[in-house]
Amino acid sequence: MAFNRETLLEYLDNEMGLEISGMDDKTPLFSSALLDSFSMVELISFIEKESNIKMSPTDVNLDNLDSIERILGFLERRSQ
Amino acid sequence: MVKIEPLKMEIFEIVATWLSKPQINKWLASGWRGKQIDAKVLSIVTMKPSNKLFIVRYNNEPCGLVTLGCVDTIDKTGTLWYLLGEQQYGGKGIMTEAVRQVVRLVFKELGLRSISASIMAPNYNSRRVLEKIGFREVGTLRYGLELDGQHVNRIVFDILPEDLNDVMTTFP
Numbered sequence: 701m702a703f704n705r706e707t708l709l710e711y712l713d714n715e716m717g718l719e720i721s722g723m724d725d726k727t728p729l730f731s732s733a734l735l736d737s738f739s740m741v742e743l744i745s746f747i748e749k750e751s752n753i754k755m756s757p758t759d760v761n762l763d764n765l766d767s768i769e770r771i772l773g774f775l776e777r778r779s780q
Numbered sequence: 781m782v783k784i785e786p787l788k789m790e791i792f793e794i795v796a797t798w799l800s801k802p803q804i805n806k807w808l809a810s811g812w813r814g815k816q817i818d819a820k821v822l823s824i825v826t827m828k829p830s831n832k833l834f835i836v837r838y839n840n841e842p843c844g845l846v847t848l849g850c851v852d853t854i855d856k857t858g859t860l861w862y863l864l865g866e867q868q869y870g871g872k873g874i875m876t877e878a879v880r881q882v883v884r885l886v887f888k889e890l891g892l893r894s895i896s897a898s899i900m901a902p903n904y905n906s907r908r909v910l911e912k913i914g915f916r917e918v919g920t921l922r923y924g925l926e927l928d929g930q931h932v933n934r935i936v937f938d939i940l941p942e943d944l945n946d947v948m949t950t951f952p
Contacts, residue, residue, distance in 0.1 A: 730824075730828065731828070731829065737824050737828060738811045741820070741821055744824070756820075757792055757819040757820050757822070757823040758789070760823035765827075
């Protein structure tokens with residue numbers, strides 16, 4: 701299954717319980733405390749599983765993960 | 781000699797191992813308990829600006845972790861937790877000294893007005909660490925935590941800068 705914006709939004713809505721209608725692609729997910737550390741662990745597992753891209757500890761940072769836009773940007777860079 | 785320093789990525793694997801040890805993991809907050817903990821988890825936790833993690837070294841060997849979490853820069857508070865990762869260093873006062881150093885540091889550098897901590901009621905070692913430093917027991921949350929399949933009380937402590945018992949432990 702291709703990992704795309706809709707996949708991510710659906711996960712954040714259904715599994716993380718976020719109110720996605722009030723969010724945009726730049727909304728901070730982690731630094732704003734929308735997601736706590738353990739939710740982020742689950743999100744990373746989901747991203748890895750659905751995108752087939754393994755994240756290293758050095759990939760885990762706010763630049764790569766703190767918004768929908770950053771997550772998709774990271775995955776796009778990684779898949780090139 | 782006991783030293784504390786900010787936790788860096790090079791030590792994540794060691795700390796993840798400590799957090800995963802059953803005899804340590806069972807005393808942790810529910811978010812950590814029974815979970816697969818690896819270096820990536822530590823990356824996530826350290827990513828959050830409101831978390832400050834410190835590695836404890838005894839004679840330069842990493843042996844424990846002290847964390848100040850939920851740092852609230854508006855209310856000037858934070859929540860402390862800690863663990864001794866290498867049990868062979870137990871009984872020497874190392875974690876007491878390390879926690880004292882972290883508490884002193886964060887009061888000074890972050891300007892916090894109070895720090896809280898909580899323990900499972902049967903965790904007598906942890907209680908001693910807090911009391912020696914100057915934390916005061918402020919309450920009990922009945923059956924607030926689960927330990928080995930049974931609910932136990934959560935004992936809550938706090939400390940203000942003026943409470944800190946700042947007498948350093950001497951080590952051989």
